[in-house]
Amino acid sequence: MTVLIVAGLTGIALGGLLSATAGRLVAGLWLQAVGTLALGLAGGLVLFGAADVGAAFTSELTPHAGIDGLTGFFLATLALVACPALVYATAYVPRTAGGRITGTLTSAFLLSLVGVVCARDALSFLFFWELMTLVPAAIILVGTSTEAARHTVFTYVAITHLGGAGTWIALLLLAHEGAIGDSTALGEGSGVQAVIAVAAMIGFGTKAGLMPMHAWLPRAHPIAPAFISALMSGVMVAVAAYGLIRVLVDWLGPPPSWVGATMLILGGLSALGGITYALFQRDLKRLLAFSTVEHLGVVALALGACLLLRRHGADQWAAFALGAALLHIVNHATFKALLFLGAGTFERATGALALDHLGGLLRRLPWSGGAFLVGALAIAGMPLLNGFASEWLTLQALLHTPAYAGVWDGTLGALALAALAATMALAVLCFVKVIGLVLLGPARRSACADAVEPARPMRWAVVALAGACVVLGTVPGLLFSRLTVLAPWPGSGDVPVRPGLDLPGTGSLPTAGILVVVCGLTALLWLVRGNRRAAVSPTWASGQLVEPQLLWTSAGFSKPLRLVLEAVLRPERELETMTSGGVVQEVSYAGRVPHLIDNHLYRPVTNGALLAASWARRLQSGRLGTYVLYLIGLVVALLLAVRIGAIG
Amino acid sequence: MTAQSVTAGAVQVVGGIALSPFLIGLTQLAKARLQGRRGPGPLQPYRELRRLWGKSGVDVESTTLVYRLAPVLVAAALGAAILLVPAAQGAPGLGVGHDALALAGLLALARLSVCAAAWDTSNGFALQGASRDLVLSVFVEAALVLSLAVAALVAGTTDLRGVVAGTAGSQPWTTPALGLAAVAFALVVIAETGRQPVDNPDTHLELTMIHEGPILEYAGRDQALLQWALAARHWLVLVLAASIFLPHVQGTWWQLALLPVSLTLLCLVLALTETLVAKMRILLVPRLIGVGAAVALLGIVTWLVDAL
Numbered sequence: 012m013t014v015l016i017v018a019g020l021t022g023i024a025l026g027g028l029l030s031a032t033a034g035r036l037v038a039g040l041w042l043q044a045v046g047t048l049a050l051g052l053a054g055g056l057v058l059f060g061a062a063d064v065g066a067a068f069t070s071e072l073t074p075h076a077g078i079d080g081l082t083g084f085f086l087a088t089l090a091l092v093a094c095p096a097l098v099y100a101t102a103y104v105p106r107t108a109g110g111r112i113t114g115t116l117t118s119a120f121l122l123s124l125v126g127v128v129c130a131r132d133a134l135s136f137l138f139f140w141e142l143m144t145l146v147p148a149a150i151i152l153v154g155t156s157t158e159a160a161r162h163t164v165f166t167y168v169a170i171t172h173l174g175g176a177g178t179w180i181a182l183l184l185l186a187h188e189g190a191i192g193d194s195t196a197l198g199e200g201s202g203v204q205a206v207i208a209v210a211a212m213i214g215f216g217t218k219a220g221l222m223p224m225h226a227w228l229p230r231a232h233p234i235a236p237a238f239i240s241a242l243m244s245g246v247m248v249a250v251a252a253y254g255l256i257r258v259l260v261d262w263l264g265p266p267p268s269w270v271g272a273t274m275l276i277l278g279g280l281s282a283l284g285g286i287t288y289a290l291f292q293r294d295l296k297r298l299l300a301f302s303t304v305e306h307l308g309v310v311a312l313a314l315g316a317c318l319l320l321r322r323h324g325a326d327q328w329a330a331f332a333l334g335a336a337l338l339h340i341v342n343h344a345t346f347k348a349l350l351f352l353g354a355g356t357f358e359r360a361t362g363a364l365a366l367d368h369l370g371g372l373l374r375r376l377p378w379s380g381g382a383f384l385v386g387a388l389a390i391a392g393m394p395l396l397n398g399f400a401s402e403w404l405t406l407q408a409l410l411h412t413p414a415y416a417g418v419w420d421g422t423l424g425a426l427a428l429a430a431l432a433a434t435m436a437l438a439v440l441c442f443v444k445v446i447g448l449v450l451l452g453p454a455r456r457s458a459c460a461d462a463v464e465p466a467r468p469m470r471w472a473v474v475a476l477a478g479a480c481v482v483l484g485t486v487p488g489l490l491f492s493r494l495t496v497l498a499p500w501p502g503s504g505d506v507p508v509r510p511g512l513d514l515p516g517t518g519s520l521p522t523a524g525i526l527v528v529v530c531g532l533t534a535l536l537w538l539v540r541g542n543r544r545a546a547v548s549p550t551w552a553s554g555q556l557v558e559p560q561l562l563w564t565s566a567g568f569s570k571p572l573r574l575v576l577e578a579v580l581r582p583e584r585e586l587e588t589m590t591s592g593g594v595v596q597e598v599s600y601a602g603r604v605p606h607l608i609d610n611h612l613y614r615p616v617t618n619g620a621l622l623a624a625s626w627a628r629r630l631q632s633g634r635l636g637t638y639v640l641y642l643i644g645l646v647v648a649l650l651l652a653v654r655i656g657a658i659g
Numbered sequence: 660m661t662a663q664s665v666t667a668g669a670v671q672v673v674g675g676i677a678l679s680p681f682l683i684g685l686t687q688l689a690k691a692r693l694q695g696r697r698g699p700g701p702l703q704p705y706r707e708l709r710r711l712w713g714k715s716g717v718d719v720e721s722t723t724l725v726y727r728l729a730p731v732l733v734a735a736a737l738g739a740a741i742l743l744v745p746a747a748q749g750a751p752g753l754g755v756g757h758d759a760l761a762l763a764g765l766l767a768l769a770r771l772s773v774c775a776a777a778w779d780t781s782n783g784f785a786l787q788g789a790s791r792d793l794v795l796s797v798f799v800e801a802a803l804v805l806s807l808a809v810a811a812l813v814a815g816t817t818d819l820r821g822v823v824a825g826t827a828g829s830q831p832w833t834t835p836a837l838g839l840a841a842v843a844f845a846l847v848v849i850a851e852t853g854r855q856p857v858d859n860p861d862t863h864l865e866l867t868m869i870h871e872g873p874i875l876e877y878a879g880r881d882q883a884l885l886q887w888a889l890a891a892r893h894w895l896v897l898v899l900a901a902s903i904f905l906p907h908v909q910g911t912w913w914q915l916a917l918l919p920v921s922l923t924l925l926c927l928v929l930a931l932t933e934t935l936v937a938k939m940r941i942l943l944v945p946r947l948i949g950v951g952a953a954v955a956l957l958g959i960v961t962w963l964v965d966a967l
Contacts, residue, residue, distance in 0.1 A: 373723050391771060394764040406760050410808050410817065418963045425808065425959040429952060432763070432804035433797050439771050440793040447778025447786075451725060511756075518758030518818035525739060525755050529768075532735035533728070540731065540880045543715040550719050550782045551876060563778075563786045571794040575945045 012064055015053040016078070020125070022046020027118025036114050037101045043118050044097035050125060051090020057083030058493055066131045068192025070185070075131035080497045085128040085253050088341045091479060092245040092348040093121060096238040099352050099472035102465065103238060103359070112153050113236065120146040120242065127250050133186040140178060143250065144171050144218075147243055151235050160234055167231040174217025174224055178254065181210040185262055194264045194499060204263055208270045211258040212277070218251035219307045222281040223608045228304060229288075233296035237355020240296065244303045244351055245344035252310050252340055260317060260333060261499040268420055271318030274311050275423050279430040281308025284608070286437040287576070290569045291604040295354050295364040295449065299347065302390065302441065305434060306343040309405055310336045312427050316408040319424065321500070325415040328408060330498035331506075331514060335404035337494045342397040342483055346389040349476035353383035356469055357449065360462035366445070366565040371454035375462040380450050382473035387450075389480040391442035392435045395526050397483035400512060404491070406431055407517050414516075437572075444568050455562065485523055486510040566602065573604065580604050660751065663911040667750040670915055675741030679894035680704035680887065682926055689930035704890060711883035719780045719876050729776035730881040730888075736769040737891040744895050746918060747902065748824040749911030757819045759807040762895070763800060766851070769888065770796060777873040788872015791941060795857070795869070798948040799850045802843050805955035809840035810903050812962055823902045827909045834965060839958030841904035846951035848896045853889070854929055856939040856947070869941075897925050 023046035030039030057063060057078050065077030078086065100117070104110040123146055126139030148164045182191075184207050190196035197204045213224065220228035228248075232240050259270060285304030292298040313336035321329035356379045357372060358364050373380040389396035409431060412424025454460035464470060483490070488509045495506055506514065511521035550557050566573075573582050584602040588595055630641075652658050684701035691698020719726060742753040743762055750757070774793060777785035811817040813834055814825025826837060850857045853870035862868060868875075874885045901907070901921035907914055939947065 371721075373725070374721075388771070391767075392764065393768050393771060394761065395768075399764050403758075403760055403764065406804070407817065410760070410811060413808075413959055413963055414812055414815070418960070418967065421963045422956075422960050425805065425956055428808060429801045429805050429956065433801045436767070436793070436797040436800040439767055439774075440790075440797065443771055443774045443778070443789070443793060446775050451723060451775065451779040452781040453721060516816050518761065518816070518821075519756040520758055520761050521754065521756045525761070525765075528739045528742060528755050529732075529735050529765075532738045533731050536731045536734050536884065537728075540716075540884070543879070545715045545717045545878070547718045547720055550780050552783060557781065561783060562781060563783060568786060568790045571791050571941070572797070574942055575794060 012053060012056065012061060015049045015056075016064065019046045019048075019050030019053060020122070022049060023118050023121050023125070027115045027122075030114025030118065031111050033111070034106075036104065036106055036111050039114050040097050040101045040104070040117075043114075043121065044094050044101075047090045047093040047097065047121060051087045051094070054078060054083035054086025054090070058087060060493075065129075068131050070187075070189040070191045070193070071132055072134045072186065073132065074135045076126075076129045076135065077131045078129060080493075081253070081256065082128045084337060084341070084494065084497065085250065086125065088249060088344050089121075089124055089128075089246050091341065092344045092476075093242060095472035095475050096241045096245075096348060096352065098468045098475075099241075099355070100236075100238045102468040103236070103355060109153050113150055113239075116146055116150045116153065117239070117242075120150065120239070124242075124246055124250055128253055131192075133182040133191060137179060137182055140175070140254075143247060144168070144175065147231070147235060147239060147247070150239050151231065154236050155234060163230045163234055167227040170224070170227040171217055174213055177210040177212070177214025177217065179214070181207050181214055181258055184210070185258070190262050192262065194262055197262075197264055199264060200267055204266060208259065208263060208266055211255065211263075212270075212273060215251045215254040215258070216277060216311075219248050219255065219311070220251075220281070220304045221277045221307060221311055222284045222304060223612055225281065225285070225304045226609060226613050229292075229297055229300040232300035232303065233294065237352055237358070240299075240355070241348035241351040244300065245348040248303060248307055249340045249344055252307065252314075252336070255311075255314060256333070256336070259314065260321075265321055266318060268319060268322045268416075271315050271322055272420060272423055274315030274318060275427045276315075278308045278311030278313075278315050279427050281305065281311060282434040283308075283430050283437070286434050286441055287572075287580070288604070288606060290437065290441045290444070290572060291566075291580075293366055293565060295357070295366055295369070295445070296351065298366070298441070298445065299350050299354060302438070303343075303347060305438070306339065306347070306390075309402065309431065309434070310339050310343070312431055313339060313405045313408055315427070316405070316412050316424065319412055319416050319420050320408070323415045323417065323420070325411070326498075326500055327515075328411050328415065330495045330500070331404065332408035333498050334491050334494035335401055335408050337497065338404060338487060338491055339401035341490070342389070342401045342480075345476055345479045345483060346386045346396075346398060349382060349386035349473055349480065350390065352469070352473050352476070353379055353386060356465050356473065357383075357462075359465055359469075361456065361458040363456075363458075366448045368456050368459075369449045369454075370452050370456075370459055371450075372459060372462060373450040375454075375459070376464050378464055378470045379473050382477035384446060384450055385477040385480055386473075387442045387446050389484065391439045395481075395484055395522075395529060397480050397487065400484055400487035400491075400520065400522060402431070402435060403520050404512065407514065411516060440569070440572065444565060447563075447568070448565055452562070453559075455559070485526055487522060488512050581607065661749070663747075663749045663915075664751040667745065667747040667911055667915060668753065670918070671744070671746040671750055672741065672753070674746060674898075675744075675891060675894050676738070679890040680708060682893045682897060682922065683890050685923065686893075686926045686930050686933075689927050690933050693930055693934045704886070708883050708886060711878075711886065712880055714879035716877070716879040716881045719782075722779045726776045726779040726876075729772040729779075730877060730884040732772045733769045733888045734884040734891075736765045736772070737888045737895070740765040740769075740895055741891060743819070744898055745820045745823060745902070746898060747911040747914035748820050748827070748909075750820055759811060759817045759819055759822065760804065762819075763803060763807075766892075766895075767796075767800070769892075773873045773885075776876075780876045782876055784868070785873045785875050788868050788870065788875075791869045792873065795850060795944055795948070798945045798952065799847055802948050802952040802955060803847045803851075805952050805959070806840040806843040806847060806904075809836050809843075809955055809958040809962060812959065813837060819899075819903075823907070823914065824909065826903050827907050827914070834962060836958040836962035836965065837904065839954050839961060841900075843951040843955035843958070844900055844904050846948050848900055848925075849929075849932065850944075850948060851896045852893050852929070855933045856936045857944050859938050897922055900925055
């Protein structure tokens with residue numbers, strides 16, 4: 012065990028150094044991949060029953076590190092995503108000075124992610140937490156240093172640091188109260204507990220991209236290099252969820268029910284809002300980033316259900332809900348990394364990622380396209396693949412909330428259930444659109460018609476992740492039975508080890524059985540249908556020729572939803588018709604769906620801040636006389652205050 | 660394996676596979692009679708299927724495996740769903756479990772396959788139908804899950820066999836919550852079977868179709884599989900409606916005996932609704948089904964207050 016951990020850490024660190032040397036970039040990235048694999052193995056071993064390694068949690072402020080089951084789970088998740096991503100990077104990163112810096116920074120990013128989940132005291136946790144925020148910003152700037160990218164990175168760092176204050180407050184207060192690793196230290200329902208809960212939800216929630224604190228995420232994730240996007244969307248947000256789990260589920264003790272209720276509200280808002288705005292994005296990577304908001308919302312829903320169920324004494328279902336959240340974290344990490352890597356491949360192969368300018372890539376890139384198809388089906392929550400298993404568990408947890416949680420919390424649980432069901436249907440709409448516009452239909456640009464498969468490592472990475480989606484979808488029960496026992500309350504989280512999901516109070520989800528039945532029936536019907544086909548015919552378009560102008564666009568496919576949700580989304584549309592002599596010469600149309608939270612929450616705040624700053628600037632005239640005047644004014648004011656007895 | 664579980668299993672599988680087109684035929688016949696026409700006999704859907712099965716399929720230019728696979732996958736997903744929905748409380752396990760929420764997943768798989776195939780053909784009418792269907796499904800899914808949730812909460816499990824047993828009783832509805840859920844589920848039935856006021860099953864005009872749209876390009880055996888899948892969808896939701904939301908009694912034999920009666924009754928009600936109600940404007944449908952979801956939510960609140 013120790014050998015694995017040391018080998019893993021050395022591998023990542025040495026790999027990082029090696030990447031910096033000219034000509035050794037590829038070797039360095041491979042070494043990093045091997046290192047993460049070793050760490051992931053160590054984590055997996057701890058998760059599946061080996062003894063904990065290193066220190067336990069402490070409220071002291073000296074550096075401690077260790078691995079327990081939950082940490083092991085996150086290390087394994089990290090490896091599951093980072094190994095393919097690094098293999099992908101060996102062919103993706105350009106062999107230039109910039110590429111070498113990216114390679115080195117990647118190792119720093121990986122080490123900071125490992126550091127956060129292995130930290131056992133507040134100070135090292137916060138140190139690695141800050142590092143984890145700053146390193147991706149540096150990687151983005153190394154890759155692209157346009158004005159727009161710099162502005163985005165500024166937004167990212169600004170928002171995550173403002174929100175990150177919550178993390179500092181929560182951790183330091185916990186350390187001060189001696190509650191790190193001790194769920195009995197805080198008084199139940201005490202003021203400190205409430206402050207810590209709010210601070211943690213703001214701090215970790217910002218990093219996890221929960222609405223309405225998500226504004227940075229859809230901006231920052233798309234502009235990073237593909238494999239860093241995969242790590243950010245797959246692992247970095249998962250580490251934020253790790254923080255939420257540690258603080259809210261464990262160290263806080265049983266929190267008051269408003270904490271669980273708030274998580275349900277944040278989760279429902281993020282899930283519905285994330286997928287709705289994803290539907291109206293024009294850029295594939297931006298769409299994927301919004302869908303990350305959605306999936307962290309699903310995780311938050313499961314955590315909210317966990318807290319409410321625990322509050323109302325349903326310990327067993329609370330453990331199941333926690334298991335659902337964790338399973339969804341690893342599932343989301345796999346398919347989101349797959350989709351971001353696939354998007355990177357398409358960008359390389361065709362030069363751009365605007366949804367309306369791709370098309371037909373499944374025929375041109377059978378391996379990458381096929382893997383992308385599997386990922387899109389998994390994220391759309393199709394049975395047989397991994398996304399459905401954890402979403403089914405989350406639905407079950409929310410459905411069982413009303414059974415235990417009383418009228419108010421129960422009603423909230425039912426509302427969250429409806430929100431998740433609608434979210435899953437919206438995800439189908441969203442990813443059918445992605446599959447159709449990217450993979451199927453005619454090529455919409457000449458670059459798409461000539462696209463070719465990328466270098467082998469880039470292919471291996473996506474195919475391996477697609478395999479992981481299938482495996483996790485077939486035998487989720489093997490992992491789930493280990494996840495429910497991670498619940499910090501004793502007992503009752505035990506479920507029998509089965510490939511499928513078989514919980515009391517449900518009709519069970521025998522994933523392997525469903526896979527066999529659906530695939531078997533498909534094969535059988537395929538054979539029965541036989542091969543009798545008439546001549547190939549063109550698409551029916553009421554007798555017209557199908558011309559490129561008649562092809563459906565992204566906006567067209569989501570138009571019914573835009574019309575149905577008009578009152579909520581407030582889409583903008585401009586239609587200009589130029590006529591001369593009674594004949595229409597030109598029609599120009601522009602439509603977009605503005606982001607309401609940006610417009611109504613962030614813009615007033617930033618405008619207010621800028622206004623305040625311009626006021627403050629007037630005070631700073633730069634003349635010595637003015638400053639002397641300020642000093643005299645201050646002294647007079649103080650003297651007056653002493654005279655009337657306000658101070659002194 | 661007792662006699663009753665074998666019988667229940669046989670009714671479930673044979674009924675779902677072989678008798679489901681009869682439900683459509685029956686509805687069409689009843690509708691014709693209500694409108695004063697003679698109409699084709701209840702076996703007409705079988706004749707349609709035989710006719711289609713004898714014709715060859717047509718491939719559309721530049722389509723991929725997705726287009727070829729879709730009809731087969733749709734039929735397979737519906738087949739798995741038939742194994743999942745029990746005909747009575749004593750139904751045997753058939754390898755796919757009996758979970759209410761897993762059913763929603765299988766229906767979504769069928770829907771996604773058809774809509775992906777619509778993109779594969781790039782047919783404008785198919786895509787129009789697909790996008791409308793998927794948008795409606797957002798609301799239908801919420802109403803479906805909420806109404807099943809009411810039944811599951813009343814019964815204490817999401818196992819459909821347990822739900823059938825837990826909601827059985829000699830009174831019309833054991834709790835008022837179930838009555839509210841039945842209202843919501845009625846709207847789900849109309850939407851899932853593609854009937855008025857949501858969709859018009861008789862129309863074949865490209866612009867007015869929802870469910871017919873995405874399958875426009877298919878012919879021959881592909882079309883036969885898709886038509887059977889539509890019939891199977893009728894079977895699934897009507898069996899659920901009959902064995903959970905309509906009054907039913909305890910005991911597998913009684914439930915099996917009552918099932919044909921309830922199914923016939925539901926087909927007549929569908930025909931009556933289609934005769935009385937005109938098709939709605941498409942953008943108003945989400946509102947209608949949203950109201951259904953709200954009613955089901957009210958059902959949960961009722962149940963919560965009731966349990967106090």
